[in-house]
Amino acid sequence: MAFDINLxxxxxxxxxxxxxxxxxxxxxxACHADKLAFPINDSIPVLLExxxxxxxxxxxx
Numbered sequence: 001m002a003f004d005i006n007l008x009x010x011x012x013x014x015x016x017x018x019x020x021x022x023x024x025x026x027x028x029x030a031c032h033a034d035k036l037a038f039p040i041n042d043s044i045p046v047l048l049e050x051x052x053x054x055x056x057x058x059x060x061x
Contacts, residue, residue, distance in 0.1 A: 003027070008022060
């Protein structure tokens, strides 16, 4: 089962309460304001600050 992008309309960054964007390639949700990437495990976003990684670590650009 894949991540349901419709959830992006109702979930927010747990740190700043800002918008999250979906990175399909890395299977993460990114907060560009805080420069954090939150993992998605088994189609469930893990929105815990302790589980987030720096956004640059997930970037392939």
